[in-house]
Structures are given as C-alpha cells and as structure tokens.
Amino acid sequence: QVQLQESGPGLVKPSQTLSLTCTVSGGSISSGGYYWSWIRQHPGKGLEWIGYIYYSGSTYYNPSLKSRVTISVDTSKNQFSLKLSSVTAADTAVYYCARRILTGSFDYWGQGTLVTVSS
Amino acid sequence: EIVLTQSPDFQSVTPKEKVTITCRASQSIGSSLHWYQQKPDQSPKLLIKYASQSISGVPSRFSGSGSGTDFTLTINSLEAEDAATYYCHQSSSLPHPTFGGGTKVEIK
Numbered sequence: 001q002v003q004l005q006e007s008g009p010g011l012v013k014p015s016q017t018l019s020l021t022c023t024v025s026g027g028s029i030s031s032g033g034y035y036w037s038w039i040r041q042h043p044g045k046g047l048e049w050i051g052y053i054y055y056s057g058s059t060y061y062n063p064s065l066k067s068r069v070t071i072s073v074d075t076s077k078n079q080f081s082l083k084l085s086s087v088t089a090a091d092t093a094v095y096y097c098a099r100r101i102l103t104g105s106f107d108y109w110g111q112g113t114l115v116t117v118s119s
Numbered sequence: 120e121i122v123l124t125q126s127p128d129f130q131s132v133t134p135k136e137k138v139t140i141t142c143r144a145s146q147s148i149g150s151s152l153h154w155y156q157q158k159p160d161q162s163p164k165l166l167i168k169y170a171s172q173s174i175s176g177v178p179s180r181f182s183g184s185g186s187g188t189d190f191t192l193t194i195n196s197l198e199a200e201d202a203a204t205y206y207c208h209q210s211s212s213l214p215h216p217t218f219g220g221g222t223k224v225e226i227k
Contacts, residue, residue, distance in 0.1 A: 035214075046220050046221045047163065047206055047218040047221075049215070049217070049218070098162075100210075100216075105168045105208065105210065106153075106165065106208070107165050109162040109163055109164070110162060111162055
C-alpha cells in the first residue's frame, strides 16, 4: 500500500519561501509510471493543481504559479519537494502531495498539511 | 485550460435517496474524467476513474457515466457516511489537470 506524508513548517512569513517535502513509502518513485504531484486547497475552497515531477526530474507547473514554483525529487530518499517563493496570505492553504497515474487519476494522497502565511 | 463546471454546488439529501452530481467540461475530454470524495478534514479519495470505471474498495452504490463533455456521478441509496464534498477532475489536458468546483452533499 503506497503512502505519502507531507512535512514542513506550518507557518511561513510573507515574502519568504514555503518548503514542503513528501515522503513516499510502499512504492518507489524511481519505478516510473507516475507523476508525483502537489495540490493545494485554500480554506473552504476547491482543489488547485500546483505541479508535478517525474522520477527523471521532468517537471510541469500550473501556469498561474510557474514563476514561483520549484518541484524537485530525491530518489535516494524516495522523496519529492515543493518550494513556493515570495509567498503572501493568498498562499495560505492545505498542501497535499499525491501520486498521479501518467494520463489518469490521482490514486494516492497524503493527509495534507496546513501552511499559514503570516508575520 | 479546460474548465469543469459541477452542479449543484450543494445538495441536502435524505438517507436511502439517490444522488446525482453532474460535471460539464468546456471541451470534449473523452472519458478522461475522474471523481473524488473528500470528507471533512480528510484528503480526497478516488471514487471513479475514466468516467465509469470502479475502484477497488469503493462501495458499489457509487457509479459514474458520461463521455465527451457531460458526466454524472450517481450515489444509489445514500448512506450517512457519504456526507462529503465530491470533485471531478479531468486528465485530458496534458500536462495541466483541472478540477471542478465541488458539490457538497449533506445528510438531512
């Protein structure tokens, strides 16, 4: 059973960089066949795709966030990470990591982590 | 960007009633449409993939149909544990997926 777990600071100051890591267990990121994804959900709102990475390092980002987002992968640790720069209060959200089948659905999700942007 | 429009936004339903949620795409997406259930304070859970394919472990009262631009999630004989928000998601537009706005189902 694949499991994903987000980790990182729950509070980030405005203008700083939000950094989160997703640790994958029960399956190898290096096995291929999946995009390793970040999705966020603003309080009381819907789901917003941030971006994803393939094990090879290829990345795809939401155009609306592209200038501020970096997703990286560490296959040796079976982890992938999100960095979102120049954050504002509008970036306050629950951040989820998830596994996406290449042309299909998000089949496994982490429990999510709330990140609040505040001074 | 492919826009997904869900309706209704909210539905209050009596147990054992049938629930129908629709998702309309702004352009044809074939069968590349997936449904998720999100209960309060939980992460989304995959319910249906590729419009109508069932997922192991998901109760059989959940079913999906549709293709092209119009899709439906049906919950037959609603149970109290089905109180949740339901989202559709399209994977036709690579690499940029989009989600519907969600439909909240409340139990009367």
